[in-house]
Amino acid sequence: MLDKNGIAKRIAKEVQDGYYVNLGIGIPTLVANYVRHDIEVEFQSENGVLGMGPFPFEGEEDADIINAGKQTITTLPGASFFDSALSFSMIRGQHVDLTILGAMEVAENGDIANWKIPGKMVKGMGGAMDLVASAENIIVAMMHTNKRGASKLLKKCSLPLTGVGCVKKVVTNMAVLEVTPRGFKLLERAPGVSVDDIRNATEGRLIVEGTIPEMVL
Amino acid sequence: MINKKVSSVEEALIGVTNNMTFMLGGFGLSGIPENAIAQLVKLGVSGLTCISNNAGVDDFGLGLLLQQKQIKKMVSSYVGENDEFERQMLSGELEVELIPQGTLAERCRAAQAGFPAIYTPAGYGTEVAEGKETREFDGKMYVLEHAFKADFAFVKAWKGDEAGNLIFKGTARNFNPNMCGAAKITVAEVEELVPLGELDPNQIHIPGIFVKRIFQGAVYEKRIEQRTVRQKST
Secondary structure: OOOHHHHHHHHHOOOOOOOEEEEOOOHHHHHHHHOOOOOOOEEEEOOOEEEEOOOOEOOOOOOOOEOOOOEEOOEEEEEEEOOHHHHHHHHHOOOOOEEEEOOOEEEOOOOEEOOEEOOOEEOOOOOHHHHHHHOOOEEEEOOOEOOOOOEOEEOOOOOOOOEOOOOOEEEOOOEEEEEEOOEEEEEEEOOOOOHHHHHHOOOOOEEOOOOOOEOOO | OOOOEOOOHHHHOOOOOOOOEEEEOOEOOEOOOHHHHHHHHHHOOOOEEEEOOOOOEOOEOOHHHHHOOOEEEEEEOOOOOOHHHHHHHHOOOOEEEEOOHHHHHHHHHHHHHOOOEEEEOOOOOOHHHOOOOEEEEOOEEEEEEEOOOOOEEEEEEEEEEOOOOEEOOHHHOOOHHHHOOOOOEEEEEEEEEEOOOOOOHHHOOEOHHHOOEEEEOOOOOOOOOEOOOEOOOO
16 A cells, blocks of 8 residues: 555656646645656646746745745746746646646546535635646546545545546556546556455446556556 | 826725725735735725635735625635635635636636636536536537626736836736736735836836836735745755
């Protein structure tokens, strides 16, 4: 079973040379730490920066340079700043190659819910609805089950949707799954996790074909 | 040169009354019009509708107006950092319209650019699209979203001149340029109001035509919401 950093490490392998990547808040933010150093990648943050770098050293924080999680950041050589309309032109206009975001629920048809628990938690969707409605390549990073042990990979989302039929791939602490017209196709299992473990933790339709390899991290 | 300079925040906010609709720039606490917000608290105007990506934190930004119960309705994309906001929303005291961040930006820009509405794919198939016109273009579904209508836009820039030209810094730019000229009256506050001719016309982000009043803010706290640092490796 992977921890959050393990999930981020596995997703980092999906990032290819020449990609512009948007990272969501939470586990997705960690992905930047594990991207190979021999490829050229630029991270976009929807609040208006392309070419994000690591967190600043203590004493070098700048209130005017933050990421979408409101954390202080730095920029790398070649970075640029822009307004919100232009930022979402990059996203809506499909100039961003890969979007990685967290979710509360994913359905077997690729629906995603991650912005609201009615009557309980209403934080808002931020840029998530724009991202999932436009991106061609969306990977969800999340735990396979919630805190109560219930599956987050469902036949149908129970929470208000963020987007419909948009998720292509899900990487959890247990598995890598591809969203296909027939359901969640199991591609890889996490170290120490069996196909049966994954089956038991997946409410949506799970497709298992042939031998399922263990993830290489 | 058409002079947009006003001498104080008091003068900049002349005409502000109860029940108005405002646009306020900023993402989180970055690039918020701190001085205009402080003056709104002082004026005590209420029944306000505020279009702003976020709602500040409990004791800063729009949170200050929420504390005084001056806001009737918020139009935002993300409101997760404010307990008082959540309390007022869940108790029904505060009306809240949550909309996608890109839609928020584009509804501002549409108002600025003279478009009555725009089609966006964001929110299609979700509760955000309920009751709204939808249309298919090239096999994909889009939602019709209308341009905002606001009485005042309060924006914050890094530098400006008396002609109202603005330059923003870093990610404090965010929604500020999109709100300029998107309301009946745009009030820009800047950290530094420089003499005419000092700003390079090539570097202007927003030309003064979009700004009605400009003033230099007396103080900027520029609070950091999530101070995140890394250690120097020794």
